[in-house]
Amino acid sequence: MNARLPTEATLPPLAAAKWREERVIHHWHWTPQLVSFRITRDPAFHFVPGRYARLGLADAAGEVVWRPFSMVSAAHDDFLEFLVVLVAGGEFSRRMAELKVGDTVLMEKPSFGFLTLDQLAPGETLWMFASGTGLGPFMSILRDQVPWRAYKHLVLVHSVRHAQDLAYRRDIVAIRDAHAEIGLGADLRYFPVVTREAEPRTLSARIPQLIEDGRLESAAGIPLESGNSRAMVCGNPELAKDMRSLLKARGFATSRRGAPGQMAFEKYW
Ligand SMILES: Cc1cc2nc3c(=O)[nH]c(=O)nc-3n(C[C@H](O)[C@H](O)[C@H](O)COP(=O)(O)OP(=O)(O)OC[C@H]3O[C@@H](n4cnc5c(N)ncnc54)[C@H](O)[C@@H]3O)c2cc1C
Structure with a gap:
């Protein structure tokens, strides 16, 4: 799809000031339904890791x-990267499936959200x-x-249905090994979880x-x-x-x- 920009007629008068126009510079599929893509980034756009952007197609x-x-x-x-699932029947997903390098993606100027480290009191282990x-x-x-400086242990648990949905698996291992080699700061324990097939x-x-x-605490060797x-x-x-009530009880x-x-949460729907 060559995503065309909205025209004056289709936008309220102030909307133009609220978003920027970015371009797709790279995109790849992990599976037919799971896509990562990169867009250009305005140098004036800043965000704290864990936050989200509002994208428009x-x-x-x-x-x-x-x-x-x-x-x-x-x-x-100097770019922005996103990981997106293409949902059957979803309007954004339908448009996303046709996106090509060079196409336009609109992006609201601020970033949003509270899934950030500053929401958490100091601690020894960060469970993600x-x-x-x-x-x-x-x-x-x-x-x-x-996080590598602030915590002693980082534990990442990524649950998916099928092993092929374990996006960024190699990147995670590479990040972990690079930090282990330097030997400074936290260690990372990474637990992929596959629920619908034996892996x-x-x-x-x-x-x-x-x-x-x-099972998880025993595998991590750290109490939650x-x-x-x-x-x-x-x-x-x-x-x-489920996690909210489980963690609250603890x-x-x-x-x-x-x-x-x-604890901090971000729900996707
Ligand atoms: C704060 C926030 C951050 C988000 N960040 C991401 C992200 O980084 N990556 C991403 O893929 N989505 C993310 N989402 C969801 C995303 O905004 C869209 O809802 C999703 O891309 C589907 O859009 P759609 O228009 O195709 O379908 P919609 O009409 O928006 O959704 C249709 C249905 O699809 C299902 N669904 C929506 N999102 C997902 C999902 N991520 N995984 C599985 N099922 C889903 C739900 O059942 C939903 O009711 C986020 C949502 C929120 C609220």
Whole structure:
């Protein structure tokens, strides 16, 4: 699709000031439904890892569909990268499936969200729980120096249905090994979880179940407790709901009135 810009007639008068026009510079498929893409980045756009942007794709008539997407790229990269699932019947997904290098993507000027490290009180272990494309903000966080210096242990748990959905698997291992080689700061324990097929060296149940039956903590060798652990959860709303009650029962709380807490969430729908 050669995404055309909306015309004056299709936009409210002030809207033009709220967004910028960026271009697709690279995109690739992990599976037919799972895509990563990069767009140009305005040097004036700044974000804290964990936040999301609002992206717009116009149709041929100039009508724009806007959706939020978490940044996957590092805060210092000179491009912006996103990980997107193409949902059957979804309007943005339909347009996204046709996107080519050089096409226009609209982007609102601010970044948004609270899945950021400043929402959490200091701790020893940062647990990052992601389902599907919910991995995205954790990639951005791990590409930053802050968590490696602020924590002793980083634990990344990425749950997907099929092994082929384990996007960025090699990148995660490379980031982990690069930090291990330097020997400074936190270590990273990465747990891919595949729920719908048998996959060697992966856990294979829903994340809340792996916590409740003790398998995850035993594999990580670290207890998930509110004294020293901080938790971030991103993706599927059912995971967020189950994790919220599970963590709450263990004494975790979200930040309140500016006071950092022990857990933070981002739900994708
Ligand atoms: C704060 C925030 C950040 C988000 N970041 C991302 C991101 O980084 N990557 C991403 O792929 N999506 C992300 N989403 C979801 C995204 O904004 C769109 O909803 C999604 O791309 C589908 O858009 P659509 O118009 O095609 O379908 P929609 O009409 O928006 O959604 C249709 C249905 O698809 C399902 N769905 C939506 N998003 C997902 C998803 N990510 N994985 C599985 N099923 C889904 C839900 O059942 C939803 O009801 C985010 C959502 C929020 C609220």
